[in-house]
Amino acid sequence: MKNLALLKQELETFKKSKNKLLAEAKGKYVLIKRGQVFDVFTSFEDALSEGYKRFGNQPFLVKEISEVEEVNYFTRPTIAR
């Protein structure tokens, strides 16, 4: 999708690494920048802080390691952009 371009490489890296991450760190949060998995963290906040320390105000991916992506529901006709 067009709007995901800023994290395209990171999302591909997550997809490639997902099985390994699930086996080793299910339920934790992974920090990814470009093609590299940097570390896993117990909390989103810790992963985010580390991302800012390493990369500053740049795009990076913090993602929960789970088998199924949680879907968020909106009763309002919110249009994603």
Next chain:
Amino acid sequence: MPLLTTTTSNLRTSGPIIEVLISPSQALRRILEEKQQLVPQPLQKIMLIDTGASASAIKTGIAKELNLRPHGTITISTASHKSVICLTYDVDITFKIQKVAVLNVRVFESNFEGQPIDGLIGRDILSQGLLIYNGYDNAFTIGF
């Protein structure tokens, strides 16, 4: 827990709307300050408290105004869109009158064109507080 009750002339039409300050997350502000870089000022915005939203959203363009970069994704489903993946940004949201801040909120950008709001306060934020909707008196109470 400090509670704030707001009364409107017609709660049914306006909905429970509230003034907030949206700012870069504390984690980002800290790094910018350490590097002696410009920290974007908080933006004063109007948000709708939406119990039908499981996550929170901001109007398209706010992330750019705050010079935010994406750090995640969210999958959303609405009545017209199923399982759309959107980028997320992390922000702090401060309820202006109560001066209570909810930190590291993951929000996505959405188009609220034609609607007098700048975003949605979803159940992710409401999970940390109390909301009373008093339709009979055109009032609502919120507390954190």
